Amino acid sequence: MDRKQLTGNLLLLTTSIIWGSAFVAQRVGMDFVGPLTFNWTRFVLAALVLIPVVSLMDQSSKKQASGRISEEKVPTPAERKQQKGILIKASITCGCVLFAASIFQQIGLVSTSAGKTGFITALYIVLVPLFSVVLKHRPKLKSWIGVAIGTIGLYFLCITSSFTIAPGDLIVLIGAGFWAMHILVIDYFLTKVSDPVRMSMYQFAVVAGISFIGSLIFEGISLSAIIDGAIPILYAGILSGGVGFTFQILGQRHTNPTVASLILSLEAVFAAVFGFLLLNEMMTTREIAGCLLMFAAIIISQLPDRKKKETMSLK
Numbered sequence: 001m002d003r004k005q006l007t008g009n010l011l012l013l014t015t016s017i018i019w020g021s022a023f024v025a026q027r028v029g030m031d032f033v034g035p036l037t038f039n040w041t042r043f044v045l046a047a048l049v050l051i052p053v054v055s056l057m058d059q060s061s062k063k064q065a066s067g068r069i070s071e072e073k074v075p076t077p078a079e080r081k082q083q084k085g086i087l088i089k090a091s092i093t094c095g096c097v098l099f100a101a102s103i104f105q106q107i108g109l110v111s112t113s114a115g116k117t118g119f120i121t122a123l124y125i126v127l128v129p130l131f132s133v134v135l136k137h138r139p140k141l142k143s144w145i146g147v148a149i150g151t152i153g154l155y156f157l158c159i160t161s162s163f164t165i166a167p168g169d170l171i172v173l174i175g176a177g178f179w180a181m182h183i184l185v186i187d188y189f190l191t192k193v194s195d196p197v198r199m200s201m202y203q204f205a206v207v208a209g210i211s212f213i214g215s216l217i218f219e220g221i222s223l224s225a226i227i228d229g230a231i232p233i234l235y236a237g238i239l240s241g242g243v244g245f246t247f248q249i250l251g252q253r254h255t256n257p258t259v260a261s262l263i264l265s266l267e268a269v270f271a272a273v274f275g276f277l278l279l280n281e282m283m284t285t286r287e288i289a290g291c292l293l294m295f296a297a298i299i300i301s302q303l304p305d306r307k308k309k310e311t312m313s314l315k
Contacts, residue, residue, distance in 0.1 A: 011251035020270025022240035032229025040211035049242025095206025104175030112168030118271020124179035146301030157290030
């Protein structure tokens with residue numbers, strides 16, 4: 001492993017720690033403000049943090065373009081308008097799905113633990129190949145094995161002996177479905193949008209806008225409550241949203257996608273660890289077994305294909 005790979009892996013590990021601990025911040029934030037208020041304040045901060053990142057990337061792109069002679073066709077005004085239209089469409093679509101994913105997660109956190117939320121949310125990694133069937137993609141055997149093990153793990157984690165699921169767990173599970181959908185719509189638009197970081201900033205703004213309107217209607221705006229909950233809001237917005245996203249981009253530049261997915265899946269483990277350390281959240285033996293099964297499902301679903309591994313070793 002060279003220095004760039006090591007640095008990339010460390011950045012991704014830091015990202016998973018930030019995202020895992022953010023579940024604690026989201027849980028604590030519910031003691032001060034409502035889910036919609038937490039969402040719009042958090043995503044406003046996340047969008048603001050990305051502004052300098054986008055600016056730096058724009059400057060870097062301009063320098064690279066001016067520093068070399070290129071025969072590439074300069075986009076016409078019509079083409080630039082079309083690209084802008086695609087960017088807006090992508091940002092609105094991804095933002096709406098991200099809003100659904102984040103608000104279900106935030107509402108679920110009102111009545112369930114940060115650790116359980118982390119593991120249930122992490123199921124999106126297993127659900128992505130399952131949902132991709134709708135897009136006529138054929139999941140591999142490992143994906144189906146991951147789904148089966150993940151389902152058993154979810155049963156141990158969430159389903160009681162009377163075969164009922166707690167409302168908070170169910171809401172978070174619905175949110176995990178939207179997180180999977182978010183991955184798919186991001187994947188769809190990445191091939192069409194030339195500036196993914198700007199798209200991410202815009203989608204954060206869309207989430208903030210929808211959440212703000214919702215909070216005006218259903219919760220009202222309390223400046224004093226927002227100030228009281230400033231610490232968890234700042235942590236979730238700046239660190240989880242802005243810093244975490246930036247570290248993910250920088251880390252994935254020098255790391256194998258499979259390795260990146262496995263490192264980021266540790267988010268669920270860190271959610272449980274920080275939930276225990278900071279919130280004194282305890283799990284039963286049954287719930288711990290469910291977490292282990294779900295983590296195994298995540299690992300199995302992200303294992304590299306044998307053929308791809310052999311091909312890579314020949315390089």
